[in-house]
Amino acid sequence: MKPRPRTRIQRQNRDAILEAALEVFSAQGFRGATLDQIAAAASLSKPNVLYYFASKEAIHLALLGGLMDSWLAPLRALDPAGEPLAEILGYVRRKVEMSRDFPRESRLFANEILQGAPRMLDAIEGELKTLVDEKAAVIRAWGAAGRIAAVDPYHLIFSIWALTQHYADFDVQVRAVLGPGHDPFAEAGQFIEELFTRLLAPDARAH
Template sequence: MTPPVARTRIQRKNIALISEAALNIFSAHGFRGATVDQIAREASLSKPNLLYYFPSKEAIHTHLLSTLMDTWLDPLRELQGTGDPLDEILTYVRRKLQMSRDHPRESRLFANEIVQGAPHILDLLSTDLKTLVDEKATIIEGWMAAGRLAPADPYHLIFSIWSLTQHYADFDVQVHAVLGPDRPDPFPQAEAYLTTLFTRMLAPSPQTPPTKAS
């Protein structure tokens, strides 16, 4: 159980300290490798003080993941059926890439949870996330049926955007090792590459007539 909603300034400060410390520890060591003692030391709090706010490692992890899920879904929520289809897709790609640049620890925390079988957020994945992806896939499918985007499977399109953007956070060490010290910031080139990739993939051909939606 998480702390009460009505919190003092000190309580809010300590919860923020614990959350930040836990994000560092979980993203570096995964859920199984992290301990409450490590999180307490990282937060500069005693273990009993930490346990006053969160009774277990599981409670801290679930708190972080539930907060992360809401933030993580914001770029997909902003994909609108009223916009230009290709612009909407490319804007989503850029927003996801920006999240990998600005929130690499959160991305690795989420990736670690998924690799472990999503024991703490499986319900959210099969409800909130599925509902949102179904909604956006329907929009994308409608654009493709109208000939406004080249045909593709909308779900696998979304999966590919996730994998190609989150790679730069989840495999940050590998990316920098391969590119070398002369290219310390991969994100400008990554954005240019992904923009070209998805533009070539999705730009409709003038000769391609609209198709019936399946």
């Protein structure tokens, strides 16, 4: 028997809970967050929250599941048939845009990893690793063919993650150091693209 479809109010309440939880989890981490905080942020009672989600962990898992799909989409879009440098720089650009547009999601993911990924380890060892292995093979083949500099593809991907997500996870620090009058994400995008353009130029290792 199929479950009954959610009513409009049920969809709105569920979305409100997830939005509130994203705000609370990204600020407090999983351990620091409470159902009371989530309920208050959602303008719902705690029993009402528990009607939609059995526990704080269930809410967290729902957020992480949606986040994994969004987080992997730019890497999935890297096209083996495309021009190598353009494909990699396109990935870099999309990651900078995600850090700019979804900073709470980035911090949620970072907090989960810092805690040892207790709720995401299966997805990381499964879906994430499979995708990274696939794209690493593409990047390695491009290097072997001389279409880009031959670099370790895994550490290239890790470097892209580190350089782009830093601007979401350490936004306060970045803005404090740069001071007023700067657009961190515009400046970062330009700098990071130039950095990887130089690194990946086919003759980069010849100098």
